[in-house]
Amino acid sequence: MTLAGDDRPESGGDDLFAAEYVLGVLAADEREIASRRIDADAAFARLVDAWEARLSPMADAYPETVPPIRAKEALDRRLFVAEPRAGLWSSLAFWRGLAAASVAALAIYIAVPYLNPPAEQPRLIASLAADGSDVRYLAVYDAARREVGLSHVSGERAAGKDFELWMIEGKNAPVSMGVIPAGRITHMIISPAVQEKLAQGAVLAVSLEPAGGSPTGQPTGPVVAAGDLKSI
Template sequence: AFARLVDAWEVHFAPLAAAYAAVEPPASVKVAIDRRLFTSSASTSGAPSGRLWTSLAFWRGLAAAAIAALAVYAVLPYVNPPVQPPGTRLVASLSADNSNVKYLAVYDAARHEVGLSLVSGDRGAGKDFELWMIEGKNAPVSMGVIPAGQTARMAVAPAVQQKLAQGAVLAVSLEPSGGSPTGQPTGPVVAAGDLKGI
């Protein structure tokens, strides 16, 4: 049935072909067609295809993949923030019944520093506040003069770092300008509080 259909179309178009002389194609054309159609992909896979590197779809896909990877890299820290190990921060509310001086203290063990925020109170002219660490029944250990201002950060000495533990007491005394001359509190303790884990 198909062969009869082909014969019918050849008869129909034969008058058009009669106007042109038949030409034999060069042998190189048949060889080139055979090579493009019938060479195995294994023999050409070693050579890079020039079409891939000039393909617009390839470069668009590569750009989309790079943007997606960058977006994941940029957003991941916010989706899953790093967790600090428990017990690396301790907090204390420093106050006393007979004083209007109040501080909030945060000890960051990872940074080895104490952050202080003055909530209320004033040191007065010619005076300084000094921070002390008290461990159990031991003598107070000076952590230094608290810098003037609403907030302050104080580095913690290695010897004090080892002693600071949950339950240690931080205290603030009112001292002469420059701090205690004796290495022990000489003025009144105006604020104190226990360090607790957060």
């Protein structure tokens, strides 16, 4: 269907046609023509780019909206279908690279309680590590249990210091999830506010703090390990 009738877009010249394409006012068939010309005609593509550049400051008005984590999961499935359950297996490969085989056993040990979840709540996993640090944690977030299970893979805290776990969401300041109890495997209960953010796929980070945790509510020591939560 051509909305233009006699007044064909080309009649305004290529430059106006490019402008109309960028502005977004053309009908489907006209956009199709423009899109083919962009691929085939470098001069026309430059006209389109010039209009994109002219009008693009208006795009500042689009508010940022964080998409739900399922959108990225669906995208990964769409693009990387050749690697079924890539998240889990690539993570497994990563852990093996990190430490001895016992790590895998520990990982399974803490993951086992989560393998038969009571409800279809998201379960997310993160490998926490950082350059210049031998501290490694494996974190499993179980929304149904409202807790994060942590397996301490390697790296000791200095005397009189504690490891504190932080959640970082987007560009916001880190939110403390508490001091990580000593031990190879620990569980930390998560507050409802933090749960909601975690479900969106936040970053977890571990910082070295004075015994008892950060006195300021923000990390005061170096980040010794960090990682993205990914779904299993």
